[in-house]
Amino acid sequence: MRTTRRTDRIEPKQRSDVKGGGPFSPRKLSQDPWRMIWRRGFIRLVFVSAIIWILLMLIALLFHVWTCQSTTASPSAVCRRHTKMFLMLESIIVPKPLHRCPIPVLDDPYDIVIPKGRTPDNILKDLQYSMWKQREDSFKVNETMKVHCGFMKDGGGDMDAVDVKYVKRCRFVVASGIFDGYDTPHQPTNISRRSEKLFCFLMVVDEKSLSLIEQNVTVREDNAGGKWVGIWRLVTLHNLPYDEPRRNGKVPKILTHRLFPQAQYSIWIDGKMELLVDPLLMLERYLWRGNYTFAIATHKHHRSIYEEGDAIKRRKRYARPLIDLHMKIYRYEGMELWRPDKGTVSDVPEGAVIIREHTAVNNLFMCLWFNEVDLFTPRDQLSFGYVAFRLRAHFRFFMFPNCEYNSLFNLHRHTREHSSVVEWVKSLDELTGSNATLKESRGGLGLWTPYPANLTSVEVPFVRRGSLAGRR
Numbered sequence: 001m002r003t004t005r006r007t008d009r010i011e012p013k014q015r016s017d018v019k020g021g022g023p024f025s026p027r028k029l030s031q032d033p034w035r036m037i038w039r040r041g042f043i044r045l046v047f048v049s050a051i052i053w054i055l056l057m058l059i060a061l062l063f064h065v066w067t068c069q070s071t072t073a074s075p076s077a078v079c080r081r082h083t084k085m086f087l088m089l090e091s092i093i094v095p096k097p098l099h100r101c102p103i104p105v106l107d108d109p110y111d112i113v114i115p116k117g118r119t120p121d122n123i124l125k126d127l128q129y130s131m132w133k134q135r136e137d138s139f140k141v142n143e144t145m146k147v148h149c150g151f152m153k154d155g156g157g158d159m160d161a162v163d164v165k166y167v168k169r170c171r172f173v174v175a176s177g178i179f180d181g182y183d184t185p186h187q188p189t190n191i192s193r194r195s196e197k198l199f200c201f202l203m204v205v206d207e208k209s210l211s212l213i214e215q216n217v218t219v220r221e222d223n224a225g226g227k228w229v230g231i232w233r234l235v236t237l238h239n240l241p242y243d244e245p246r247r248n249g250k251v252p253k254i255l256t257h258r259l260f261p262q263a264q265y266s267i268w269i270d271g272k273m274e275l276l277v278d279p280l281l282m283l284e285r286y287l288w289r290g291n292y293t294f295a296i297a298t299h300k301h302h303r304s305i306y307e308e309g310d311a312i313k314r315r316k317r318y319a320r321p322l323i324d325l326h327m328k329i330y331r332y333e334g335m336e337l338w339r340p341d342k343g344t345v346s347d348v349p350e351g352a353v354i355i356r357e358h359t360a361v362n363n364l365f366m367c368l369w370f371n372e373v374d375l376f377t378p379r380d381q382l383s384f385g386y387v388a389f390r391l392r393a394h395f396r397f398f399m400f401p402n403c404e405y406n407s408l409f410n411l412h413r414h415t416r417e418h419s420s421v422v423e424w425v426k427s428l429d430e431l432t433g434s435n436a437t438l439k440e441s442r443g444g445l446g447l448w449t450p451y452p453a454n455l456t457s458v459e460v461p462f463v464r465r466g467s468l469a470g471r472r
Contacts, residue, residue: 101403105281109192112284118264119293121360124394135375138368139390141361149367150251150258151241157251157259158238162225166233170200173263174279176232177204177252178271180245181212182414187230188275195280196231202260203232203271204252206245210236235259244422247378253351254370254380257358270352273409282408286355286400293357294365294397296384297405299348304338305330305385307463308348318379319425326376328458329451330386337461338385345399347385353408365395 106112124141138147151157159167178185185203205213213219213229220228227234240248249271252259256266265287267279286295302308309327313320338347356362365387372383388395425431 098403100407101401103277103285103404103407105277105285109194109278109280112280112288114280115288119357119359124360124364135371138371141364141391141394145364147364147367148371149363150255150370157241157255159235159259160225160238163233163235166224166226167200167202167235167260168262170202170260170262171264172199172279172283173256173260173266174199174201174269174275175204175252175256175260175266176202176269176271176273177249178209178213179206179249180416181209182245182416183209183271183412184213184217184415185229185232185234185271186274186410186412187232190276190278191231192278192280195278199279200260200263201231201233202235203229204235204237204259206237206240206248210234244378247373250370250373250378250380253354254366254373257363257366263358265357266354268354269409272412272414273352274412275409277408282355286398287357290398292396292398293359294362294395295355295400296397297350297353298346298399298402299350299381300402302348303346304461304463305335305347305382306337306461308379308381309460310463312379312382318377318423321425321428322377322422323379323382324460325428325455326379326382327460328455329376330382331460332453332455332458333386335386335389337463344385344388347388348381349384349399350402350405351381351384353405361391361395365391 124143124145138145174188176185188201210227213234217229219234222228227236235252237248237251241251242248253268253270256268257263260266265283267282269275287293299308302311306327309323312318313323336342338344368387368391369380369383372387373380376383388397422431
């Protein structure tokens with residue numbers, strides 16, 4: 001029928017060619033459909049083959065991404081996680097966690113009923129502090145304990161008399177710290193009048209930071225001689241224990257109960273953060289609602305301290321040989337890779353926010369945590385999981401979602417970076433011998449004191465790299 005209609009549409013001049021067997025003759029036109037079918041079929045075959053090939057390649061790549069995410073060994077190629085193709089495919093099969101999410105806090109701080117009294121200590125009833133004691137004994141929990149925790153008078157972390165007098169009135173504390181002048185105070189927002197009256201907002205600084213703050217920010221002095229920047233009361237520490245600013249910053253962060261002994265509750269936030277949530281709402285959400293006394297956020301990417309140690313080395317956040325030695329000691333002492341059946345959400349926290357009641361067990365944990373920071377590296381997220389592992393069921397804490405952690409604050413850049421010469425050590429030989437020049441005069445002596453065991457044969461567990469070197 002198509003041939004007949006096509007013949008009818010042929011011009012008269014061409015009709016003679018049809019009768020004479022020209023190119024438009026019925027015979028030749030009758031062969032064209034088969035030729036067209038063959039040509040179209042070949043093109044379809046090429047298209048279908050290309051689609052099947054692309055699908056097979058996509059399945060192979062997705063399988064490769066899945067094997068890279070799996071904890072079990074697989075015959076796939078080496079995971080090159082930094083490529084754009086890998087990141088694109090990974091986003092298809094591995095949904096990314098939310099960076100921020102709503103925090104289920106109450107609507108009004110005035111609706112919160114503050115618990116009366118302190119949480120009873122059923123395990124550890126009396127904790128006292130002394131000079132240095134053997135490290136291993138401090139992990140043996142008894143009803144009455146005496147452990148090394150911080151510094152004696154004139155031995156580091158001394159406060160002015162006016163500040164000592166002021167902090168004695170503080171039962172609820174929001175604490176932060178700035179050392180070596182690498183930050184400026186950021187004023188909290190969304191603070192209720194009730195929390196302004198209830199909480200002491202204490203910004204712990206060293207003398208260098210205080211000088212820079214006074215040069216760049218308006219500092220108000222009250223009648224008693226106390227210094228203020230907005231809502232923050234500046235508390236200056238003298239005779240700092242370490243040469244290393246990063247390690248000095250752990251004094252107010254971890255030893256909050258030692259600097260402010262009258263405090264019953266404390267919330268620590270790093271100096272680069274601007275708090276966005278009312279602190280009373282935070283205590284209700286993370287402590288009182290679930291009957292907890294200690295809360296800290298989970299790390300966004302890592303669950304094992306060995307993962308975090310590997311990431312610190314790749315990001316060049318601390319000296320690689322010191323991190324290796326730190327991890328070897330923990331491995332020798334029984335610290336394993338994190339597993340879902342381990343009983344904890346993670347071994348690695350986001351330590352920039354710590355919410356706690358100053359119970360005896362929590363204070364013991366903080367003392368032991370600080371001792372590890374003093375003995376080893378100031379990367380405190382490595383030693384948190386180890387101390388929790390050693391205390392086991394005696395220390396109960398709440399690790400809340402990382403997306404809630406990111407919703408608690410706005411993050412500001414450091415005004416300058418602080419570093420120590422020890423951070424750039426490439427070999428342990430640079431720290432030993434008479435020609436060693438990178439050894440600090442104070443603090444962190446554990447890494448330079450011979451460990452009482454042979455670590456030569458100790459191997460740090462292999463970890464799959466779950467995050468980019470430059471990201472957390």
